[in-house]
Every structure is written in structure tokens, then in C-alpha cells.
Amino acid sequence: MSPKQWVFDPNSGGVKIKEAVKQRTEKRIRDYAETHLVGRYTRLEIRFRGHFCYADAYTEPEPPGPNWPPPDWPESREEYLERLRDTPFHLFRLRYFGEEDEWGLAFYSYGNNKYELSVFPTGEFFGTPEVALQTAAEFHLRSLDFRTSSK
Template sequence: MARKTWVWSPDSGGVKIPEVVKRRTEARIRRYAEEHFAGKYTRLEIRFRGKFCYIDAYTEPEEMPGWPPPDWPESREEYLERLRNTPTHLCRLRYFGDEERWGFAFYTYSNEKYELSIFPSGDFRGTPEEAFDTAAGAYLT
């Protein structure tokens, strides 16, 4: 029987993110967001779970005239407040032990899950700033 060969997969594995790396990574993402996407979001939520870093953005909803219709089950103010408090999922980063080379999964609303993605460089690994730029460029413009 032939032995199986182990092959690295960018969509599996990873290591638990140390507290010091969490703090530095969050600061890097926030700094990049403020420098490049100021005014495109009202707040960011960056959370860490095991080997993952999740990045969500909250935005000010666009007020459309005549919406919601009169028979809508909530008032206009309730509707806008609900939208203000609904996050836009941007991406998920996977930590492999190197702060400069994270895995990247883009949140796809069509499938309602995170999907393995490549960075604009064509690599499966990149920096938190590159991941944020890619996801925010799609969802916050």
C-alpha cells in the first residue's frame, strides 16, 4: 500500500493566535482602515477565535425615499437602526504562525460563508492589510 503524502492546504490548519499578535494585528488593521477607508464605515469589529481573525464593518444605511412601505412591520427609524447594527462581513484571516503571511477567506453573501481566496498577488498568504484592502474594496465602496 502506497503511503499518503502530506500536502499543505491553505484552507486547513493554523495555530492559535497569541494575545500579543492579536493586539498588533488589530492595531494594524484599524490603522490601515483609517488611512485608506475613512468615511466608508462607521465602526469595525475585529474578533479572534482560535486560529481565526474575523473582520466586520458597520455602515450608515442609505436612506431611500418612500422606504419602507406603509405596511412594513417596523417604522423607518427602526428599520434604519436595524441596518446600522447589521454588520457587513468582510473576511476571515487564518493564522499559520507568521504575522506577515495569513490565509484569507472572503465572505460570500451568495453562499453565506467564508470562501478560500487568494490575495491580489496570486498567493494564498499575505498581510492583514492586503486582506482588508481586498475585502473592503469590494464591500465598502
């Protein structure tokens, strides 16, 4: 029988995030969003738990068509829009391993209702919070100007 070997798994472990790192990371994410993602979200929520950093975005929903809601729909048009405004897009979860520029990345799978290990556009398992945000925004966030956005 061969001896057991330790193998690094980017989808497990991590280091508890210190308060100073939390503050710097949140500032980095917000600064990047305010500079590069203007008009693509209405509110950004960033939270930390243990060795994870989560980012969610709230958006203004596209106005429904003139026949909305259907006659048997359980909420009014205004209630429907408010519910959508209050429903976040889970942008990403970062896993902290002790280096502020090398976080693990997971995207939320709405099909499986959990975060799934992902790679950065470079093909690496580690990257910066800014690249994670830009990558997630390209997938989840579109322009809020419905008159000029492509469908």
C-alpha cells in the same frame, strides 16, 4: 498502492493566535483603516477565535426613497435604518499559520452563509492583514457621502 503524501491545504489547520499577535494585528488593521478607509465605515469590529481573525464593518445605510416604507412594511423608517446600521458586513476571516505577514484569507459568501477560501490580489494564498482589508473594502465598502458617490 502508493504511499500517502502530506499535502498542505491553506483552508485547514493553523496556529492559535497569541495575545501579543492579536494586539499587533488589531492595531495594524485599525491603523490601516484609519489611514486609508476614512468615511467608508462607521465602526470596525475585529475579533479573534482560535487561529482565526475576523473583521466586520458597520456602515451608514443609504437613505431610502420618499415612499419608504411600503404600507405593509413591519417596521418604521427609523427602525429600518437602525437595523441596517446594526448589521455588519463580514469583511474577511484571516487564518494564522505562525507568520504575522502571511495569513490565509477567506471572504464571507452570503449565498452560502460561510467563509470561503480566497486568494490575495497577488494570486497567492498568503498575505498581510492590510491587503486583506483593502481588498475587502474595495468590494464591500463605498463612500458614505451619498451625494457624490456613484451608484
